[in-house]
Amino acid sequence: MQRSDTVLKQVMAAFERESHLKLQNHPIHMTFDGGALTVAGEVPDIASKKRLLQLTQVHSEGQRLVDRLRVAVNPPVGDGELRTRVCDRLVQAVDFRNCVICARVKGQLEVLRGTLDEAGNDGSGVVEVTVEDGVVTLTGQVISLSHRRLASVTAWWVGGCRDVVNLLELAPAEADGDDEISDVLQLVLETDRRVRAEQITINVENHRITLAGWVATEAEKRQAEQDAWCLDAIEGVVNHIQVRA
Known part of the structure; x- marks a missing residue:
């Protein structure tokens, strides 16, 4: 079994390679205890949280994960x-x-x-x-x-x-699939007034979402990605949306 600090270094290196976000002001901690790896700390958004958890799963040799990551909220809400x-x-x-x-x-x-x-x-x-x-x-x-x-x-x-x-x-039980994820994400984007869903295309393969198309601002591009990460039971999000002024 790898040491938790080794896993943390591998995860953070992978995170830096594939994300535009930096986590210098958001320290992450990992500890092995009772056969499980606990991941704790604060992250800036839902995309960072889920990406870190997925990378940890990849680098932790199949250890059970305990999620203690929390999204930072400023100002806090009661x-x-x-x-x-x-x-x-x-x-x-x-x-x-x-x-x-x-x-x-x-x-x-x-x-x-x-x-x-x-x-x-x-x-x-x-x-x-x-x-x-x-x-x-x-x-x-x-x-x-x-x-x-x-x-x-x-x-x-x-x-x-x-x-x-x-x-x-x-109730009743329902089989999950790529079409289901694509359909619900389309609905989410159409509902979110911060993005123009008609300019964004969605492709889902093995529960991994790829976004393409074009939007007017970086903020809109990031929001579309955040919306995708908000979905449960997905394997990742790849954002190929282009920004055109």
């Missing part, structure tokens, strides 16, 4: 405010209009829309939001993989979120 933001966004989202939306507040369940009896109805579901130390945890049940991924994107989009743990179950 757990109550963040929970309200996420719940409000879910209530307003068209794709979750048939879902029961709940919040876990100080251990107590508060139903914000619908009733729990409705959660099992056809075309329905339930999403419960818990927030602790800036980490949003989503539990409950939804009707498709797209809904499951959209719930994570919704949480990341509200601002102030340090991490999202998506524990939503599917």
